[in-house]
Amino acid sequence: MGYKIAVVGATGNVGREMLNILAERHFPVDEIVALASRRSLGSEVSFGDRTLTTKDLDTFDFTGWDIALFAVGSDATKIYAPKAAKAGCIVIDNSSLYRYDPDVPLVVPEVNPEAVLGYAKKNIIANPNCSTAQMVVALKPLHDRARIKRVVVSTYQSVSGAGKEGIDELWDQTKSIYNPTDDKPAKKFTKQIAFNVIPHIDVFLEDGQTKEEWKMVAETKKIVDPSIKVTATCVRVPVFVGHAEAINIEFEDHLDEAEARDILREAPGIMVIDKREDGGYVTPVECVGDFATFISRIRQDPTIDNGINLWCVSDNLRKGAALNAVQIAETLGQRVLKKG
Numbered sequence: 001m002g003y004k005i006a007v008v009g010a011t012g013n014v015g016r017e018m019l020n021i022l023a024e025r026h027f028p029v030d031e032i033v034a035l036a037s038r039r040s041l042g043s044e045v046s047f048g049d050r051t052l053t054t055k056d057l058d059t060f061d062f063t064g065w066d067i068a069l070f071a072v073g074s075d076a077t078k079i080y081a082p083k084a085a086k087a088g089c090i091v092i093d094n095s096s097l098y099r100y101d102p103d104v105p106l107v108v109p110e111v112n113p114e115a116v117l118g119y120a121k122k123n124i125i126a127n128p129n130c131s132t133a134q135m136v137v138a139l140k141p142l143h144d145r146a147r148i149k150r151v152v153v154s155t156y157q158s159v160s161g162a163g164k165e166g167i168d169e170l171w172d173q174t175k176s177i178y179n180p181t182d183d184k185p186a187k188k189f190t191k192q193i194a195f196n197v198i199p200h201i202d203v204f205l206e207d208g209q210t211k212e213e214w215k216m217v218a219e220t221k222k223i224v225d226p227s228i229k230v231t232a233t234c235v236r237v238p239v240f241v242g243h244a245e246a247i248n249i250e251f252e253d254h255l256d257e258a259e260a261r262d263i264l265r266e267a268p269g270i271m272v273i274d275k276r277e278d279g280g281y282v283t284p285v286e287c288v289g290d291f292a293t294f295i296s297r298i299r300q301d302p303t304i305d306n307g308i309n310l311w312c313v314s315d316n317l318r319k320g321a322a323l324n325a326v327q328i329a330e331t332l333g334q335r336v337l338k339k340g
């Protein structure tokens with residue numbers, strides 16, 4: 001016996017990836033429904049070899065459904081996630097709405113799988129921000145060995161992290177650069193994104209950091225260890241899919257680069273590609289469609305006592321969202337629901 005699964009936001013970037021990943025990983029599905037807004041009613045999405053016709057989230061009854069994978073943004077999540085949870089369906093949510101709620105576990109299965117057991121308070125489990133998910137996969141095994149004190153991270157985040165509109169804006173603006181009569185001013189982003197980089201993701205907070213940067217700090221503490229200090233600079237770059245991060249880590253104990261490389265090679269969810277030669281590292285275009293978080297450029301930071309630098313790349317629609325959500329569903333299946 002398998003599960004009855006609802007994919008909520010099935011017409012979006014993350015929702016479509018969820019359907020792909022459920023099929024690719026042969027998730028034990030008995031019944032599946034694709035939900036989106038009324039605008040998409042009747043439109044078709046793929047689930048493996050099957051085609052699903054999208055239904056209206058607003059009129060859907062979650063009673064009798066096991067798990068709902070939500071990818072609709074915070075406003076719609078606020079309305080529909082509590083309805084689904086109240087109907088007895090466990091919600092795995094991709095928005096930021098519940099991530100910092102003490103009654104909702106925030107889970108990356110390679111890092112804190114046991115946290116899924118805390119789902120029952122609200123019948124909701126939160127998925128982290130895309131930049132946090134790939135970073136904590138890399139931090140956790142190193143933290144277990146040498147205790148991380150502080151992390152300094154700069155991100156290079158693709159436009160798909162801003163949804164369908166982000167992808168369209170980069171595509172249209174890039175074309176318009178070659179056709180000046182067809183001007184495409186910035187709309188989704190705050191400045192031109194084609195052939196540019198923008199040091200601003202999500203809203204500004206009072207202390208000058210952005211909400212995206214704050215999320216990396218708060219979520220790393222909740223998922224890995226509240227004692228880890230994180231400071232982040234989050235930057236949008238003209239890449240369609242795949243986030244990259246330059247990460248500087250300061251440890252309590254000494255950790256040399258060879259041991260760090262060995263630890264990361266053995267760690268779940270990680271693929272180390274690190275040759276000190278032209279092209280001996282992974283870039284965002286190469287990680288698209290993959291499950292792994294790729295680590296390259298592992299090297300000692302000689303400016304502090306116990307420091308390591310590394311480069312971390314992953315498909316933001318997968319590990320940063322859809323894959324992590326499906327992995328949570330798998331963990332929930334193995335540890336709690338035990339069907340399939």
Ligand SMILES: NC(=O)c1ccc[n+]([C@@H]2O[C@H](COP(=O)([O-])OP(=O)(O)OC[C@H]3O[C@@H](n4cnc5c(N)ncnc54)[C@H](OP(=O)(O)O)[C@@H]3O)[C@@H](O)[C@H]2O)c1
Nearest residue numbers: 009011012013014036037040071072073095161163164321
């Ligand atoms: N993209 C990433 O890298 C990433 C990473 C982590 C988390 N997330 C989060 O995942 C969520 C979805 O992101 P996305 O990139 O997939 O966005 P997207 O491509 O813009 O898709 C949004 C989806 O939500 C649906 N939707 C929006 N408002 C709705 C409403 N009122 N009722 C029903 N359905 C509604 C849309 O349906 P229609 O097509 O019918 O409008 C569409 O299916 C967001 O919370 C985002 O923050 C995204």
